[in-house]
Amino acid sequence: MEQLTLELATQEPPTFTNFVAGSNREVVATLRGVASGVLPETGIVLWGASGAGKTHLLRAAVAAAANVGRPSRYLSEPASAEATAFAPAALICVDAVDAADADSQGRLLTLYNALAASRGQLIVAAGVAPARLALRDDLRTRLAHGLVYEIVPLADTDKARALGAYARERGFQLSTEAIDYLLAHGRRDMATLVATLAALDRHSLATKRPITVALLREWMRRQTQSGAARSDVIP
Numbered sequence: 001m002e003q004l005t006l007e008l009a010t011q012e013p014p015t016f017t018n019f020v021a022g023s024n025r026e027v028v029a030t031l032r033g034v035a036s037g038v039l040p041e042t043g044i045v046l047w048g049a050s051g052a053g054k055t056h057l058l059r060a061a062v063a064a065a066a067n068v069g070r071p072s073r074y075l076s077e078p079a080s081a082e083a084t085a086f087a088p089a090a091l092i093c094v095d096a097v098d099a100a101d102a103d104s105q106g107r108l109l110t111l112y113n114a115l116a117a118s119r120g121q122l123i124v125a126a127g128v129a130p131a132r133l134a135l136r137d138d139l140r141t142r143l144a145h146g147l148v149y150e151i152v153p154l155a156d157t158d159k160a161r162a163l164g165a166y167a168r169e170r171g172f173q174l175s176t177e178a179i180d181y182l183l184a185h186g187r188r189d190m191a192t193l194v195a196t197l198a199a200l201d202r203h204s205l206a207t208k209r210p211i212t213v214a215l216l217r218e219w220m221r222r223q224t225q226s227g228a229a230r231s232d233v234i235p
Helices: 021-036 054-065 104-117 137-145 156-170 176-185 188-206 214-230
Strands: 043-047 074-075 090-095 119-128 146-148
Touching: 021 043, 021 054, 021 119, 021 146, 021 188, 043 090, 043 137, 054 074, 054 090, 090 104, 104 119, 104 137, 119 214, 156 176, 156 188, 176 214, 188 214
Parallel strands: 043 119, 043 146, 074 090, 090 119
Antiparallel strands: none
């Protein structure tokens, strides 16, 4: 009898450990240093296409800072920024700054200055590079003055290798056939793929069965059927 109830939609909290870095190893190392307080850079900009992992990295940085007892907070939108709401030396991560209106831009500038004066740090994410952000000049200049990283999504050819490496880091082996099946039949964004592997790992431990194509096929079919059953009861 299976001991765990598994949901594909239940993802692990974002951390640096469960982020498949690929070509983004340098930025992950930098963010680890910032979160721990080792690197003193006031401002960092992460930019890149949707789905590349920017939000994951912002939330991972907040979690890492909290783990060492540092005040930290993730803001999903710049309108939530308020300089007076944060402790000195805080780490504040703000998503979607390219969507900031005039009022939010003023809040971000005030927040940046307050963090700089209190040894705090600001990490922001956007869809485009700082030079292309439609922000007021003084805010754009301050953001561009710090570290700027493009978050590069994994190419399809790199995903199989990345999934194999992620499995090994979790302590289990994933065959080439199982990886190929997952890529061919599941969603291909890395957030979903990593969440699937994590759930499969728990499922494998609960059922005491290795992760094979047969187990993967059976599990994915069960998830699909469960999802359909839940949708039938939604009013």
